[in-house]
Every structure is written in C-alpha cells, then in structure tokens.
Amino acid sequence: xxxxxxxxxxxxxxxxxxxxxxxACGGGTGGDDDGDDEVKTIDLTLWNGGDEAGWxxxxxxxxxxxxxxxxLKFNITQGVQSESTVKDTVLTDMTVAADVYSMADDQVAxxxxxxxxxxxxxxDAALAEDVKTRNTAGSVAAASVDGELYxxxxxxxxxxxLNYDSSVLAKEDIGxxxxxxxxxxxxxxxxxxxxxxxxxxxxxxxxxxxFRAAGLIADKxxxxxxxxxxxxxxxxxxxxxxxxxxxxxxxxxxxxxxTSTDDATMRSDAGRDSGDYRIVAGCNGTWAKDDxxxxxGEENFAATKLPTFxxxxxDLQERSVAxxxxxxxxxxxxxxxWAVKLADFLTTEGPQISRVSAMxxxxxxxEAAEDESVQDNVALSGLAEQxxxxxxxxxxxxxxxxxxxLAAALYxxxxxxxxxxxxxxxxxxxxxxxxxxQTLLDxxxxxxxxxxx
Amino acid sequence: MRIDAKYxxxxxxxxxGYKVAIFFKNFKSxxxxxxxxxxxxxxxxxxxxxxxxxxxxxxLVKGDIFTKLSFLVLGLGAFKRKQYFKAxxxxxxxxxxxxxxxxxxIPNISKLSLQNLVQAEEIYNPDTMQNExxxxxxxxxxxxxxxxxxxxxxxxxxxxxxxxxxxxxxxxIYDNGGHLNGFKEDLSVxxxxxxxxxxxxxxxxxxxxxxxxxxxxxxxxxxxxxxxxHLPPTYLFSWVGFKNFATxxxxxxxxxxxxxxxxxxxWTIVRAFFATFTNYFGGIFLALLINNKRTKFKKMRRxxxxxxxxxxxxxxxxxxKYFMYDTGxxxxxxxxxxxxxxxxxxxxxKTSYIPFFSDPTRIKWTVIFVNMWVGFPYLMLIxxxxxxxxxxxxxESAKVDGASKIKxxxxxxxPYMFFVTGPYLINSFTNNLNNFNVIYLLTSDxxxxxxxxxxxxxxxxxxxxSRLFKLTQDKNDYKMASVIGIAIFVISAFFTLIAFAxxxxxxxxxxxx
Numbered sequence: 001x002x003x004x005x006x007x008x009x010x011x012x013x014x015x016x017x018x019x020x021x022x023x024a025c026g027g028g029t030g031g032d033d034d035g036d037d038e039v040k041t042i043d044l045t046l047w048n049g050g051d052e053a054g055w056x057x058x059x060x061x062x063x064x065x066x067x068x069x070x071x072l073k074f075n076i077t078q079g080v081q082s083e084s085t086v087k088d089t090v091l092t093d094m095t096v097a098a099d100v101y102s103m104a105d106d107q108v109a110x111x112x113x114x115x116x117x118x119x120x121x122x123x124d125a126a127l128a129e130d131v132k133t134r135n136t137a138g139s140v141a142a143a144s145v146d147g148e149l150y151x152x153x154x155x156x157x158x159x160x161x162l163n164y165d166s167s168v169l170a171k172e173d174i175g176x177x178x179x180x181x182x183x184x185x186x187x188x189x190x191x192x193x194x195x196x197x198x199x200x201x202x203x204x205x206x207x208x209x210x211f212r213a214a215g216l217i218a219d220k221x222x223x224x225x226x227x228x229x230x231x232x233x234x235x236x237x238x239x240x241x242x243x244x245x246x247x248x249x250x251x252x253x254x255x256x257x258x259t260s261t262d263d264a265t266m267r268s269d270a271g272r273d274s275g276d277y278r279i280v281a282g283c284n285g286t287w288a289k290d291d292x293x294x295x296x297g298e299e300n301f302a303a304t305k306l307p308t309f310x311x312x313x314x315d316l317q318e319r320s321v322a323x324x325x326x327x328x329x330x331x332x333x334x335x336x337x338w339a340v341k342l343a344d345f346l347t348t349e350g351p352q353i354s355r356v357s358a359m360x361x362x363x364x365x366x367e368a369a370e371d372e373s374v375q376d377n378v379a380l381s382g383l384a385e386q387x388x389x390x391x392x393x394x395x396x397x398x399x400x401x402x403x404x405x406l407a408a409a410l411y412x413x414x415x416x417x418x419x420x421x422x423x424x425x426x427x428x429x430x431x432x433x434x435x436x437x438q439t440l441l442d443x444x445x446x447x448x449x450x451x452x453x
Numbered sequence: 454m455r456i457d458a459k460y461x462x463x464x465x466x467x468x469x470g471y472k473v474a475i476f477f478k479n480f481k482s483x484x485x486x487x488x489x490x491x492x493x494x495x496x497x498x499x500x501x502x503x504x505x506x507x508x509x510x511x512x513l514v515k516g517d518i519f520t521k522l523s524f525l526v527l528g529l530g531a532f533k534r535k536q537y538f539k540a541x542x543x544x545x546x547x548x549x550x551x552x553x554x555x556x557x558x559i560p561n562i563s564k565l566s567l568q569n570l571v572q573a574e575e576i577y578n579p580d581t582m583q584n585e586x587x588x589x590x591x592x593x594x595x596x597x598x599x600x601x602x603x604x605x606x607x608x609x610x611x612x613x614x615x616x617x618x619x620x621x622x623x624x625x626i627y628d629n630g631g632h633l634n635g636f637k638e639d640l641s642v643x644x645x646x647x648x649x650x651x652x653x654x655x656x657x658x659x660x661x662x663x664x665x666x667x668x669x670x671x672x673x674x675x676x677x678x679x680x681x682x683h684l685p686p687t688y689l690f691s692w693v694g695f696k697n698f699a700t701x702x703x704x705x706x707x708x709x710x711x712x713x714x715x716x717x718x719x720w721t722i723v724r725a726f727f728a729t730f731t732n733y734f735g736g737i738f739l740a741l742l743i744n745n746k747r748t749k750f751k752k753m754r755r756x757x758x759x760x761x762x763x764x765x766x767x768x769x770x771x772x773x774k775y776f777m778y779d780t781g782x783x784x785x786x787x788x789x790x791x792x793x794x795x796x797x798x799x800x801x802x803k804t805s806y807i808p809f810f811s812d813p814t815r816i817k818w819t820v821i822f823v824n825m826w827v828g829f830p831y832l833m834l835i836x837x838x839x840x841x842x843x844x845x846x847x848x849e850s851a852k853v854d855g856a857s858k859i860k861x862x863x864x865x866x867x868p869y870m871f872f873v874t875g876p877y878l879i880n881s882f883t884n885n886l887n888n889f890n891v892i893y894l895l896t897s898d899x900x901x902x903x904x905x906x907x908x909x910x911x912x913x914x915x916x917x918x919s920r921l922f923k924l925t926q927d928k929n930d931y932k933m934a935s936v937i938g939i940a941i942f943v944i945s946a947f948f949t950l951i952a953f954a955x956x957x958x959x960x961x962x963x964x965x966x
Contacts, residue, residue, distance in 0.1 A: 091684060091929050114929070115573075115687025118584075123577045202900045256805055261780055262898065269780065276785060331575070332686070337582025397681065397928075401907045408811075409902035412804070416813060416903045425803060440904070447709070447908030452682065 041073045042338050047101035049325075050080035055351075055358040063345045076342070083325060087111050090330070099333035100343045104158055105142035105324040106205075108151060109220070110397055113228070117150040118329040123340045131344070139364035141392045142324045151326035152347040155355065156369070157286045157362030158323025160206060161386035163379070164281035165270070165292070166302040168195055176308040176315060180281065181254035194256060194277035198269070198284075201250070201260035201411030204404035205321060205393075206283060209306065212391055213316040214242050218403070218448060220394045227451045230396045234406075234448075235441035243410055243437050244430075245311050251413045251421055253428040260411045267291035285323070286360050289379040303382025305389065322390030324364055356380070395448075402447035406440070415440040483954065509614055512621035517628075523620045527613070530620030534627045538636035543616050550609045558602035565599045567592055567677070567691040593685040596677075600669050604661065675935035681928060690932075697936045710933070713911040713920075718944070720817065721916040724892075725885035727821045728828065733878060735825055736832020737870060743833070744840055755837070758830040766827060770894040773823055777809040784809075810899055813913040820914060824891050835874065843869050879952040883945050887918045917941050 048056050060076050068074060079098060081089050087107040090097040094116040103111075111117045121128035128149045132140050139153035162174060173183040184195045200206045208218065211234050221231040233239065250258050259279070261269065267288050269279040282288065283306060293301045306318040327343040329336065345351070352363035356373045362380040363369045374380050413421040415436060422431040460471055512520055519533035527547045528540030564570060573589035623633055634642070643651045676692055677683075683690035703711045743754050761769065777783050784806040787793045796802045804811075809819045843865065851861050871878075896914035901907050910928055911920055917937055924934040 088926060088929075091681065094684075095686060110681060114681055114684045116684075202898070259780070265778065265780055276788065277780075331584070334583065336577065336584045337579070398908065401910050402904050404900050405902050405904050405907035408900040409904075412811070412902060414803070414902060416901075419803070426805075443904035447904045450908055 039071055039073055041075050042335050044074060044076045044100065044333075044335060044339060044342060045079060045098040046076055046342065047079045047081040047086065047098040049083035049102050052359045053078075055355060058354070059346055059351050062351075063342060066345065067341065074338075083107075087116075090116050094330065095332045097330050097332070099330050099335060099339040100327055100346075101330070102154065102325055102327055103151070105139075105151075105326055106393065106400075108143065108145065108326065108328070109394070111328065112145045112150050113397075116331060118331045118333070118336055118340070120149045120152070120329070120340060123329075123336060127340070127344060131347075134349075134366060135364045136366055136369070138322050138387075138390065138392050139324045139326075141394075142322070143326050151328040152343045153324050153364035154327055154347045154352065155325040155361035156322070156364035156387075157360075157380060157383055158325050159383065159386065159390050160209075160283055160285045160306075160320050160323070161303060161382045162281060162283055162306050163288055163292050163301070163303050163382070165296045165300050167296065167300040168280040171302070171304065174281065174304060174307050176310070177249055177318075178310060180307050181249065181257050184257040184280070185254060188257065195280045196257050196259045196269075196277050198259050198261050198266045198279045198282040200262060200266070200283070201407040202262055202404065203407065204400035204402075207403055207407040207410075208321050208391070208393060209319040209389075210246055210309070211239065211242050212319040213309070213389075214238050214311055216242065218393075218395055218399060220396050223451060228396045229451045230399045230448050232399075232445050232448045235438065235445040239441050240434065240437055241311055243441060244432055245309055246410045247413050247421060247432070248430055249309065250411050251425050252430050253426065255426045260408075263288070270295045286362065286379045286383065289360055301378060303379045305382070305385040317389050319389040319391055320386050321393045322387060325361065396452050398450045398452055399448050402444050405447075406444040409440055409444075415443075505614065505618060508618045508621060512617050516621050517624060520617075520620050520624050523617060527616050527620075530624060534623055534633055536623070536633065536636070536639075539639060546609075546612065550605070553605065557598065558606065561595050561598040562602055564590060564595045567595065567689070570595075570689050572689055573687050589686070590689065591685045592677075592683075592689045592691070593679075596673055597666075597670055600666055600673070604666060671935050671938055674931050675939055677932055679931045679935075680933070681930065684929060693932075697932050701933065701936050701940070709905050709909045713906050713909045714937070714940075716906070716913065717911060717915050717917055717920055718940075720913070721886055721944075724817070724821065724824075724916060725882055725888075728824045728885040728888065728891075729878065729882045731821065731825045732828035732832050732881070733874075735829040737836045739829060739833045740836035740840055741866075744837060755833070758833055761827055761830050766890050766894065769827065770823070770891065773826075774810065774895055774898070777819060777823075779804070779806045779808060779811055783807075810896070813901065813903070816896060816899055816914045820891065820895055823895060824888075827891065835877070836870065839870060839873050840866070879949065882952065883949050886916075886945055886948065887941065888916070889918045889922065892916050892919045893922065917944075 046056070046060075056078060060078075063076075064074050081098075081101060083102050083104045084107075086101055086103045087110050090101065090111060091114050094114070097116070108117070120131065131143075131149060131152060135143075135153040136156055139156050140149070143149055143151040143153050164174065168187055169180065169183060172179075174180045180197060184197060188195045211218070216232075216234050216236070216239055218230050218232040218234065220228065222228060234242070250260070259277075261279075263284060266279055266282045266284060268291070269277075270282065270288075270292050282292075289301070289303075306320060308315040308317050310316075327346055329339045329343050333339045347365070349363075349365050349368045352365045352368040353371050353373060355361045356363065356368075356371070356377060360377070360379060362374060362377070362383055363371070368374070409415045409420070413419065413425070418433075418436050418439075420433055420436050420440065422433050424430045460468065463471060513524065516523075516530075517533075520530045523530040526544060528542070528544035531537075531543060532540035570590035570592065571587065573586055573591075575584040575586040577583075578585050626633055675697055676694060677690045678693045678696075679690040682688070700710050701714050739758065742748060743751055748754070775781055784793070787807055788805075793802070793805070793807055796807065797805075802808065808815055810816050847865050848861060851865060856864070892914065896912065896919075899912055899914050901912040903913065906912055910923055915923070918941060921934045921937045921941070924930040924937070
C-alpha cells in the first residue's frame with residue numbers, strides 16, 4: 001500500500017535529516033500472508049457503545065466458534081465509543097478507526113459523505129439483498145444512502161415514545177396533551193408535589209414529531225448543481241400554527257407541568273422524591289426505562305405512544321423519529337471481508353433476540369420482532385404503538401444545530417432577546433407576536449436549508 | 454517614557470488613560486526605534502551571511518580541485534586531507550539527502566499544487582477478502598510531507614554551505630601546514646567549544662517537529678477547503694486562496710460566519726477583561742481581609758479557598774453547572790425562598806426558574822461569576838505573599854504623616870502590588886483570552902435560540918478557542934478552525950504587545966521608588 005511505503009520513506013528521511021539523537025518509532029506490521037499450513041490470525045477491532053459487555057463477549061465467542069478452524073484464528077479487540085458521536089472519532093482518522101462499529105442511524109449520512117463506510121453490496125451483493133429483506137423497511141432505509149446499503153441494522157428501538165408512571169397517570173389520561181397536562185395539574189394540587197411531563201427541547205432530534213404531525217417536512221435533498229441540503233417547509237402558515245401550538249402547551253396554562261430537560265436530568269428527576277417536583281412522564285426511549293423502573297418500581301412503569309395535540313380544531317398525533325442502531329464496516333479495514341461477516345453475524349435473528357433481554361433493545365429483524373420476549377416487553381410494546389407514527393430522519397449536516405435552537409426558542413418563547421409571546425404567559429390566554437414567530441421560523445428554515453459547501 | 458508631573462495627582466483610571474494616550478503618542482517613535490534596532494540586527498546577521506557566502510564563493514574560485522569537487526561530492530575535500538571519517542559522514546549525508554529528495558521530497562512537492570490528483574477507489578477481492586485500492590493521493594500526507602521536505606531542504610542547504618566553508622578553511626590550513634583536527638578532536642569539540650550545540654540539538658529538533666511543522670501545516674490548512682466533505686484519504690482537498698478568510702471577515706456566501714465571529718470576538722475580549730480584573734481585585738481584597746489583624750483562624754480560611762484549586766476544574770465546574778441548572782438545587786432554593794417569584798413579579802425573568810445557564814445574557818454573567826470563584830484563590834495566595842513583603846516602615850511613616858487607611862491602600866499597597874504583579878496581570882489576560890476550561894465545561898450544554906449563530910455551530914457563550922474546538926471536534930471543519938486559530942494568534946499577540954508596552958518593562962525598579 002502506498003501509505004505504508006510513504007511512511008517507511010518518511011521514517012528513512014527522518015533518520016537522514018536528524019541522524020543523531022532522534023529515535024524514530026514505527027509500528028511493526030505483521031505479515032498476513034504466511035504459508036498455507038501455518039495458522040493465520042485475523043485481527044479485528046470492534047467498537048461498541050459501552051452498554052453491555054457481556055452480550056458482546058458472548059457473540060464474539062459464538063462468532064469464533066462459527067468461523068475458526070485449525071488454520072484460521074481471530075483476534076477480536078473491543079473498544080468503547082459512544083454510538084451517538086462515533087462519527088467524530090472515525091472521521092478524525094478513518095484509517096485507524098475500528099473495523100466494525102456500532103452507531104446510531106443519524107451518524108450514517110456524514111460517514112457516507114466522508115467516504116468512511118463500506119458499501120456492503122460491493123463486498124457481497126447477495127448478502128446486502130438478504131439484509132434488506134430480513135429487516136424492517138424503516139431500518140433498511142436508515143442504513144441506506146441512495147439505495148445502497150452501508151450498515152447492518154441491529155435494533156429498531158432507538159426512537160422515542162412516552163414512558164410514564166402508571167401510579168399517577170392512567171392510560172386514558174394520556175390520549176392528548178391537554179388531558180394529560182390537566183390531569184397532572186389536578187393531581188399535583190392534591191399531592192402537594194408538582195408532577196411534570198418532560199420533553200427535550202434542547203435537542204435537534206425530538207422536535208421533528210410536532211411538525212411532521214402537521215405534514216411539514218425536513219428531508220435531505222440535492223440542488224441542481226449537485227449540492228446537499230435539507231428541504232424544509234416549516235416556515236409556512238401551518239408551521240406558524242404548529243409553533244404556536246407548542247408554545248401554548250409549554251408557556252400557557254400548563255407551563256408549570258411541562259418541562260424541558262436533557263436526557264440525564266429527565267432520568268434522574270423521575271426518581272426524585274424530595275423537592276418541589278417530579279417527572280412522571282417523559283418523551284424518551286428504551287434507554288430511560290431502567291431509571292423509571294428503579295425510581296418507581298416495575299409495577300408502576302408503563303409505556304405507550306405519544307399524546308395528540310391540538311392544532312386549530314384538529315387533534316394531531318405527535319409523530320416521532322424512528323431510531324435504529326446499526327453496525328458499520330470501515331472502508332479502510334484491512335480485513336473488510338471478515339469485518340462484514342462479523343457485522344452480519346451480530347445482527348442476525350438470534351443475537352437480536354438475545355439483545356432484547358440483555359440490553360432491552362427492540363429488534364430490526366422482522367422474525368426476531370415476532371419473538372415472545374419482544375411482545376412481553378413493556379417498553380418495546382410502547383415503542384411499537386408509536387412506531388406506526390415514526391419517520392426515518394434523513395437530513396443534511398446543517399439540520400441538527402439550527403433545529404436545536406428552534407426547539408429551544410419555541411420552548412422558551414423567545415428568539416434571542418426577542419419575545420415571541422406578547423402577554424399571558426402561564427395563562428390560557430396567550431397573545432403571540434406572529435411576526436416575531438415568523439421571523440424565527442424563517443431564520444431557522446434558512447439555516448436548515450443552507451447548502452452544505 | 455517621560456512622565457508628566459500632573460500624572461501623580463491623577464486617579465487610577467485617569468492614569469491608565471494617560472498611559473494609553475502616551476503609548477499611542479509615542480507609538481510612532483517606539484516603532485521607528487524598534488524597526489531601526491530590528492533592522493540593525495538584521496543587517497548584522499545579513500553581513501555575517503554575506504561574509505560566509507564570500508568564503509563560499511572564494512572556495513569555488515580559489516579552492517583546489519578537491520575543494521571544487523566537494524561541491525558535487527561533499528566528502529572529497531576532507532578525503533584529500535585524510536579526514537576519512539568526516540569524508541564518509543559528509544558524503545553519506547549528501548547521498549541520503551539525494552535519495553530522500555528523489556523518492557520522497559520531489560514526488561510530494563510536485564503534487565503540492567493539489568491539482569490533477571488521483572482519488573481513492575477500491576475493489577473488493579473475494580479471494581483475499583480484502584479491499585484492493587488504487588495508487589491514490591492523500592492530500593493530507595502530500596501537504597504534511599511537502600512541509601517536512603522544505604524543512605529538510607533548508608536544513609541540508611545550511612549543512613551544505615557549512616561543509617563547503619569548512620572544506621575550504623581546512624584547505625587553507627592544510628596548505629599552510631597547519632594542524633587539522635582528527636575525527637576524535639572533531640567530536641570532542643561538541644563536548645567543549647560547541648557544547649551548546651550538543652545540548653540544544655534535541656530540544657531544537659523537538660520544537661521543529663512538534664511545534665513548527667504542525668504550525669506551518671495549520672497555517673496552510675487555512676488556505677484549503679479541508680473539511681468534512683473533503684476528508685482524506687477518501688476525498689481530496691485543494692487550495693482555495695483567501696476564500697476562508699473572506700468567509701470569516703464578511704464574505705458574501707455565509708455572512709452568518711462573520712456575524713458569529715464578531716460576536717465571539719467581542720465576548721472573548723470582554724470576558725477576558727472581566728475575568729482578569731475581577732480575579733485580580735477579588736483576590737487582593739480577599740487577601741487583605743484574611744490578613745487583617747482582627748481576622749481569626751487565618752490558616753483555616755486560606756485553606757478553604759485553596760481547596761477550590763485542589764479540586765480539578767473538570768469536577769468542580771461540572772458540579773457548579775448542575776448546581777445552577779434550570780432544575781438544579783440553586784433554582785430550587787431560590788424558588789423556596791421566594792426569590793424566583795419576586796424576580797418574576799418585577800419582570801426580570803419570564804421563566805419559572807432563574808435561567809443561569811439558559812439565557813444568552815445571563816449565561817455570560819454566570820460564567821464571569823463562576824470564573825471569579827475558581828480564579829481568585831490563586832491571586833489570594835500571590836497577594837498574601839506580596840502583602841507580607843511590603844516594608845512595614847512604609848505604613849508606619851505614612852501613619853505618622855496622618856494618612857488614612859484608604860490613602861495608604863491607594864498609595865502604598867496597590868502601587869506595590871501593581872509593581873510586582875504587572876507581568877502576571879498581562880499573562881493572565883492572555884491566558885483568559887484562551888481559557889477553554891471554564892467556557893467549555895460550563896456552557897457546552899447551552900443551546901442558543903439564535904438561528905443565525907446555530908447555523909454556524911456557535912452560541913453566545915462561545916469564545917474563540919471553544920469555537921475552534923467545536924469546529925474541529927464536532928464538524929471536522931479544519932479550514933475554518935485554522936482561520937480562527939490564526940485570528941486567535943493575531944489577537945493574543947496584539948494584546949500582549951500593547952500590555953507590555955504599557956507596563957514598560959525596562960527601568961521599572963527605579964520607577965517604583
């Protein structure tokens with residue numbers, strides 16, 4: 001490989017230029033092409049999200065049992081990289097990144113744009129077709145770019161729905177935001193603690209569901225001169241209505257019962273007994289399940305779809321972003337064939353079913369999803385209810401940050417120093433500054449639609 | 454700097470204004486004296502170099518055949534004069550250099566235009582189960598290796614000229630029947646006469662490879678389109694001239710970038726100013742309080758404040774952040790005692806909590822405030838030491854003259870403090886311009902509601918260095934990060950120069966008297 005050659009030449013030159021006193025350190029690379037009768041060792045690195053070491057160890061043992069022979073051995077090293085930010089690490093230097101890594105589906109687009117992910121079809125076209133048929137359509141869409149498969153879907157439970165405390169809220173209370181929040185208000189008054197519903201408005205991920213409920217989109221598109229951007233129509237008259245609907249809930253009469261926190265706070269506050277308030281319902285995912293259970297007990301944990309909200313006279317079902325975990329294969333892996341085999345192995349039916357009990361993840365594999373363990377899982381059945389209203393998010397890299405700001409602005413009812421609400425905060429009679437809201441939406445859409453240079 | 458008599462009757466702010474005025478008044482003459490001394494320095498170096506080149510030239514003209522041939526094969530002159538080790542050494546270096554030039558330097562430098570390069574493509578080989586890649590170009594390595602090549606070429610040229618001069622000098626000595634050093638003597642020179650060279654070799658090489666080359670690389674990056682869409686090895690980046698600078702300083706395409714830069718720059722300077730002076734005066738004030746005769750448990754009090762230094766900022770700032778969150782303990786406390794309600798009733802806040810970290814203006818106040826808490830214990834320690842060193846007779850004689858306590862503080866304590874800690878003050882201002890920890894650890898969770906800022910991944914609370922970090926870490930936007938890096942350098946240099954000029958480093962000893 002040219003790179004290696006260059007490195008050696010470079011080291012040679014270092015020695016020439018410095019000659020004295022400079023210790024050149026070069027990593028030795030073992031040759032793989034030993035004789036046929038010798039044992040050949042394949043080195044693979046696997047980055048996981050750090051959630052369940054036991055499950056990974058088990059799967060690696062199974063993988064070795066499947067493929068190891070007298071003359072072929074595997075040396076699989078594991079590392080931990082957060083699944084939501086693994087692209088930052090990979091893109092720092094893709095030539096030294098892991099051969100196989102677990103990631104959230106929003107990482108795919110940038111990794112493909114930067115040319116870091118292996119196109120699976122180019123390694124094994126039949127396998128790529130098989131992956132496409134054995135997994136749900138949504139998960140395949142999340143793992144594909146322009147119809148080409150770039151990753152192996154591993155879970156379909158990385159989306160969000162409603163986790164709640166059934167000792168405070170009954171299922172009929174949470175059909176709509178209005179009934180849920182008014183129930184929280186009445187119950188808070190009698191309990192002497194403020195019960196709250198939590199939604200993450202400080203993130204660019206969750207806001208999608210409000211606008212998509214009204215049929216407003218934000219989708220990756222390509223300009224005529226072949227540049228990537230996100231097409232967004234959230235500054236239309238309908239977008240303005242949605243913005244007002246959100247603020248009516250967050251800043252209106254139920255202001256004190258609707259909070260926005262980051263994920264960690266939401267999870268810790270669910271179990272907060274002392275203090276002035278407690279989060280009893282939250283829009284988040286399977287990852288928050290254990291905290292709810294630890295705090296309120298298994299019997300009080302329930303999960304279902306998100307509530308509806310009022311837009312004019314209509315009740316709209318809040319949608320969610322369907323989220324998936326995927327295994328990607330590094331294009332610059334020295335053992336790309338074996339890396340593909342490992343990623344494939346980790347995402348077949350059996351491992352996906354064992355993931356349910358090990359990590360609480362819902363399968364993307366169609367047959368695994370039929371399994372009893374999935375059907376009995378409270379959180380996953382809540383997720384399943386929401387999945388009818390789930391969309392795969394396909395956006396350009398300019399989408400997330402402006403959307404995060406838009407969400408924060410809508411929650412607070414301010415755009416920088418400009419107030420979006422003229423009067424009536426905390427009451428049922430909010431008076432909005434339509435022009436200011438329109439400006440906010442226009443600015444946000446302009447930033448979201450900005451072409452990626 | 455000649456100081457006017459009326460200067461002594463000014464109040465401190467007037468004094469600062471006066472000094473700034475003097476600085477700009479004398480700017481022209483200072484600059485001209487600087488440039489004349491600078492040019493004199495350059496001229497003397499230049500003269501030396503000319504002298505050297507003269508020797509070099511006369512070697513070519515007056516040298517014997519071996520000296521002349523040394524221009525081609527470096528060791529020949531030494532060989533003729535039986536300095537065999539030297540001859541081998543010189544020739545070896547030369548041939549190594551030529552080898553490196555052919556196989557490493559020329560291939561890389563010839564591609565430095567970063568045009569017409571080959572992009573990586575691979576085909577999967579089912580037999581080896583590996584990707585087979587074409588002989589592609591990696592622009593990152595081309596740029597890096599070219600820079601290393603230039604450094605090596607310059608180093609070799611210096612070596613070459615020195616060898617020729619040495620060869621010619623040896624010839625002169627040899628022809629006159631003088632004594633020429635043998636190999637052992639040559640080596641022993643590096644332990645005696647040129648010992649400084651031996652000592653400095655390793656540090657200089659270290660600085661070269663770990664500071665200067667990366668620095669040149671970073672500066673070059675600012676003129677390319679090296680970002681997430683042009684990431685080597687898969688994709689190629691190319692030169693774009695001053696486009697990135699145009700983007701930052703008011704280009705047409707992404708005016709949001711220059712808007713964000715303007716805001717960030719202003720906040721960087723304001724924050725550095727507040728951080729420096731609040732810590733400085735806060736620390737002195739605290740030291741005075743603790744040193745006061747009537748204060749009891751001095752050591753214990755000092756220890757309490759020093760604990761903030763002992764705990765790593767990663768821990769303490771993280772805790773502070775959660776402490777002051779919208780839903781944090783401090784907000785809970787403020788709500789319980791009715792402070793939040795009162796602030797709401799006077800219209801100061803619109804939220805049901807105090808937005809310490811979630812409001813574009815208040816987050817700045819919070820940052821400055823928290824920075825005081827982590828910063829002034831250092832100054833307290835320094836000030837305690839200095840205060841104890843102020844000669845007591847100064848105060849006694851002042852007391853005899855009937856000076857008030859405030860007067861003594863203004864006329865004795867503060868001038869003494871300024872005199873001793875002036876350089877520290879400047880240093881801490883430049884440090885504060887780039888104080889990454891406080892900003893990043895406290896505000897990395899803050900979401901701006903300004904879409905103009907968020908479209909370029911900035912927030913109101915960002916300073917230049919945290920912006921640079923986010924651009925490289927989250928967005929792989931190395932080109933803009935490099936431009937900002939250059940801007941940071943220019944700004945730091947500017948403030949350091951002004952500040953040093955103002956405290957006029959020379960003759961300070963006498964001035965204090």
